[in-house]
Amino acid sequence: MRFLKPDKTSTTKCRLRLRAVWGCRLLTIAICLTPLALSGQENTPQTRSKQDDLDKLVYKAEQERIRIVQSTLKSAISIFGPGGNGGGSGVVISADGYAITNFHVTQPCGTHMKCSMPNGKLYDAVIVGVDPTGDVALIKLFSEEPLPFAKLADSNEVEVGQWCFAVGNPFLLATDFQPTVTYGLVSGVHRYQYPSGTLLEYTDCIQVDASINPGNSGGPLYNMKGELIGINGRGSFEKRGRVNVGVGYAISINQVKNFLDYLKSGRIVDHATLGAQVFSDADGQVVVNNILSTSDAYRRGLRYGDEIVFFADRPIHHANDFKNVLGIYPKGWRVPLTFRREGVLNTIQVRLAGVHRPAELLNAVEKGAPAQRPPGQKKLPKNHKVVSNPKEYEQKKGYANYYFNELHRKRVWDRFVKVTDWKKTEANWQLKFTDQNSSTVELGLNENQVGGLFPLGPELLDLSKDLDQQLVPLGSGGLLVAAHLWKHLLQEGPEKFGELYYLGAMPLPTMQNKQEVFVAVHDVVECRFYFDSETGLLSLLELYPDEMTDPCEIYFTNYQVQEGMKVPVHWRVIWSDFEFSNMQLKELKITK
Amino acid sequence: MKDLMTNIMNLTWLLLVLLGCTTFSNSGIAHQRYPADGSFTKVVQKIQPKIIKIYGAGGFRGLESYQSGFLISNEGHILTSWSYVLDSDIVLAVLDDGKKYPATLVGMDPQYEIAILKIDVTELPFFDLSQTLESEVGMKVLAFSNLYGIAVGNEASSVLHGYICAKTKLTVRQGSRKINYDGEVLVLDAMSNNPGAAGGALVSGSGDLLGILGKELKNDLTGTWINYAIPIAELEGVVGDILSGNERVARAETIKPKQAMSTQFLGIVTLPNILSKTPPFVDHVLDKSPAKEGGLMADDLILFVNKRRITSCDDLDEELSFIDQEDIVTLLVQRGEKLMTLDLEIE
Structure with missing residues (x-):
């Protein structure tokens, strides 16, 4: 026929x-x-x-x-697992060898993989961080020389009807180390693709008719200026077998950018949830139809029936818009949300909670999605030069590669200490402030005794009891405990502080520069220390007594030299959107 | 003073108009059609509001419950592909901004496999069918559709690019037709005919309507899929007929013959006619009957009798009563996912 x-x-x-x-x-x-x-x-x-x-x-x-x-x-890589298992594509994004690919590409490879580049070299590479939900993995190639890398675009500027091209290793053809280029049209932007399997979800992705085939996974998608706009990772295949049928999807590079500093931390990173569900009603409004009373959004004032108007500065016309925006942010970021209630617009800053429990993520990484095994050549090319550095890997439960977490924790701390080192200071600290009402606030921080004189009276911590029960003074959310832990970190450093890890870097609504974050647990409370990525100084301390309570926030600014040390003289204490105190440090005494 | 002002204003207008003209003539048609970077963003933005995502029956056994269509009038008429998706009490038409409207079936043509729906909205951008472009082999084309149902909610339809590779006819196998349309089609090199793409719009690089995307079509022998569109020029007559409410096929006879046809003569036993509109499903066919000889089988759904649409067992009886026993009865039936044309004859 x-x-x-x-x-x-x-x-x-x-x-x-x-x-x-x-x-x-x-x-x-x-x-x-x-x-x-x-x-x-x-x-x-x-x-x-x-x-x-x-x-x-x-x-x-x-x-x-x-x-x-x-x-x-030049910056394209072809990824081969040990023994030729799995395989896919990737792209180098910095001269020191960091490269982006799909989680489902690195998954069958394990912790180490081999990457070929068009320069004819085969590099050993190690896993750095993974995002199992967003299907992104960060790897690092071991190279003695700087590597060529791709320029990252602003993928929000991508429009339907523009030309684009994919570079990669479809069907694992790149046995000669040379990638394949496929050309096409941008068919759709801001696409939402429902999770396939358990975790994997493609939000806000770019749809192209350039051929995306098995093996292209993890490879770069470029605009016609040669700027990286996305990471190819998925296609619609269904009944036509595993070859391109005119529909390929790329993770937007803006999403990758949001996660990049988290991925560098060597962790298994999580996506975000608002703690509220929305739906599109008959009038075309996006309305909250379910909200957890324990969520940050609830504490900030969002309620059942509110209409979502803007989320992270993007207009929301449909429930999918909301999901698209939510999907590109990592857990823990703070984003603005504008809602309408009875005709009045309100804007709040919401802390995004995690979608998954740590065990769920760990499970996804350990078992995960089945590997894509494209047909064709699977053997590794012979006579390749291997550059290897097995040192850059350290196993630790809950991490993709703990080596990188330690590396960054050390980097951030060393930088801070270079400016102001408190290690050898004496144990007894006396701080005298004047607050916004010209009242005096005094803090006495000692190894065995922590107390303060506040406008409403004196307070004392009992260090032998749980700190989460001593959030004094009233209305501060735990200023005294926070000050105690501030001193503890400064004197002891991250190694001796307790359980402490490097979270990554994130922007904060009120701050110009990105902040590098330590998350630490001491006693039963969690602390977050934010270091300014430009100055290296500690700019914010958040004290969380538990997940369902607002933290006590102390914003440190105006660092000046006192007692030979660089000290923040302006302390702004905020709890639950209220300014508890706005203090100027007048005197710092450090004695035995 | 007032006159002077008016004069100045008029002059300004004239100048503006002249300026506009100069800019226009300088830019030329070529500039309007293709922007400097060769992208199609402007065309896409112009076309997408005319594309409709259609949701109806299906959603089981690998049958998608969605397809595509496009607006063809200021009164909300939508041209789409005729399929089982439209066999639903509620057919939803969704615009590119996510607005949903219930659509009613205005009419359809089984031969061309098209249907026209109508939504109660006016003043939406639409394709003017009298202003279409003659398609040529080698033309660059854009295919707009909701293939794979990717464009959920308020997402705009997908756009694929390609070229017209051939203008040809698709061969039709007698008896078991996968498509009824036997006219000329535009064969495309784009992977345009995917699930849900049927009824989408094929436009030129400058946004002129060229055709309507056909259904998924696979060669069972080679396993290859063909991507095609029906040229819009082929549809002008039939679309006009449906819109004007004219029945496509008038009944051949207006007076019932003395020796009239009936299901009994043909050997067709339908489902028990117990509803006001019992669908004309074949329960079984009698042995050695014209129905058996003609290839009719149990579970076939009779859709057309001599090219006239029937929707119930009563319709079937009524329609047969106008046909003489000596004449051939041509049935269009749906068997599973397939449409089949069967000729029944009493020997």
Whole structure:
């Protein structure tokens, strides 16, 4: 049975027409590329020379495209698991060898993998951090020389109808280390793809008709400026077998950017939830139809029936818009949310909670999705040069690679200590402040005794009892405990503080620079220390007595030298959106 | 003073208009059609509000409950593909901004496999069918559809690009037709005909309507899928007929013959006619009957009798009563996912 009934005469005609149409198309493209040339051509009598000019223009445009594509190839990697298991693509994003790929590509490879680059070298690489929900993994290639890397675009500027191209290792063809380039149109943006399996969810992704095949997973998607706009990872296949059918999806690079500093921490990172569910009602409004009373959104004032208008500065017209926005943020970020109640708009800053329990994530990493095994060549090429550094891996439960967590924890702390080192200071600290009402606030921080004189009276901590029961003074959320832990970190450092890890870096609504975060548990309370990524100084301390309570926040600014130490002289204490105290340090005494 | 002001204003207007004209003539058609970076963002933005996502019956046994369509009138008429998706009490039409409207069936044509729906909205952007472009082989095309149902909620339809590879006819196998349409089609190199894409719009690079995307079509022998669209020029007549309310096929006879056809003569036993509109499902066919000879089988759903649509057992009886026993009865039936044309004859 045949579907097509070819007819010889029409075929010939077709060819002629095809040529004519191609000519027209090229003409149009060329004219568009050089608008100035148009006026000169209109009155040219010689068709032949017109054709020549055109050929040159087309040639020039083609050369430009070749140049752009070539420039992107250098940073492409093909990933092979040990023994040729699994495999896929990836892209280097910094000269020191960090590369992005899909979680489902690194999953079957385990902790180490081999990556080939078009320069003909095969590099050993190690896992750094994974995001099993968003299907992203950060790996690091061991290289003695700086590596070529991709330039990251702003993927919110990608529009449907723009051209794009994918670079990768479809069907694991890159046994000669040379990647494959496929070209296509952006078919859709801000797509939401429901989770396939348990965790995997593609939100706010880019849909393309450039061929994305098994093996392309983890590889880069570029715009026509040669800037990285996404990480290819998924396709719609269904009944047509595992080959491209005109629909491929890429994780937006903006999502990857949000997670990047978290992934560098060597952790298994989680996505976010608001603790509230929304639906699109008949009037086209997105309304809260379920909210946890224990959620931060609830404490900030969001209630059942409120209409969501903006979320993270993006307009929300549909429940999917909401899911799209939510999906690109890591757990723990603070994002603005605007809602409407009885015609009045309110904007709040919401702390995003995690979607999964740590055990769920761990389970996903240990068992995870089944590996994609594209057909074809699976053997590793011979005679390759291996650059290896097995030191950059350390196993620890709950981490993808604990080595990187320690590395960054040390980096952040060393930088802070370089500015102000409190290790050798004496044990007894006396701090005298004036608050916004010109009242005096005094803190006495000692190893065995922690107390304070506040406008409403004196307070004392009993260090032999649980700290979460001593959140004094009233209305501060635990200022005295926070001050105690501040001193504890400064003097003891992260190693001796207790259980402490590096979370990654994140932006904060009130701060200009990104903040690098330590999460620490002392006694029964959790502390978060925020270090300014530019100055390296401690800029915020948050004290969480438990997950369901607002933290006591102390914002430290205006670092000045007192007692030979660099001290923040401005302390702003906030609890539950209220300013408890705004204090200026007048005197610091450190004695035995 | 007032006159002077008016004069100045008029002059300003004239100048503005002239300026506009100059800009227009300088830019030329080529500029309007393709932007400098060769992208199609402007065209896409212009077309997407005209594309409709259609939701109806299905959602089981691998049958998708969605397809595509596009607006063809200022009164909310939607041209789409005729399929089981429309066999639902509630068919929803969703615009590119996520607004949902219930759609009613205006009419359909089994031969061309198209249907026209209507939603109660006016003043939406639409394709003017009298302003379509003649398609040519080698033309660059964009295919707009809700393939795979990707565009959920207020997401706009998907856009694929490609070229027209051929203008040809699809061969039709007698008896078991996968598609009824036997006219010329545009064969595309884009993977346009995916689940849910049927009824989508095929437009030129400048956004002119060229055709309507066909259904999924697979060659059982080779396992290959073909991507095609029906040229819009082929549909102008039939669309006009449906819109004007004219029945496509008038009944051949207006007077009932003396020796009229009946299910009994043909050997068709339908489901017991107990509802006001019992669907004309075949319960079984009698041995050695014209129905048996003609290939009719149990569970077939009779959709057309001599190209006239029937929706109930009563319709079937009524329609047969106009056919002489000596004439051939052509039935269009649905068997599973397939449509089949069967000729029944009393020997």
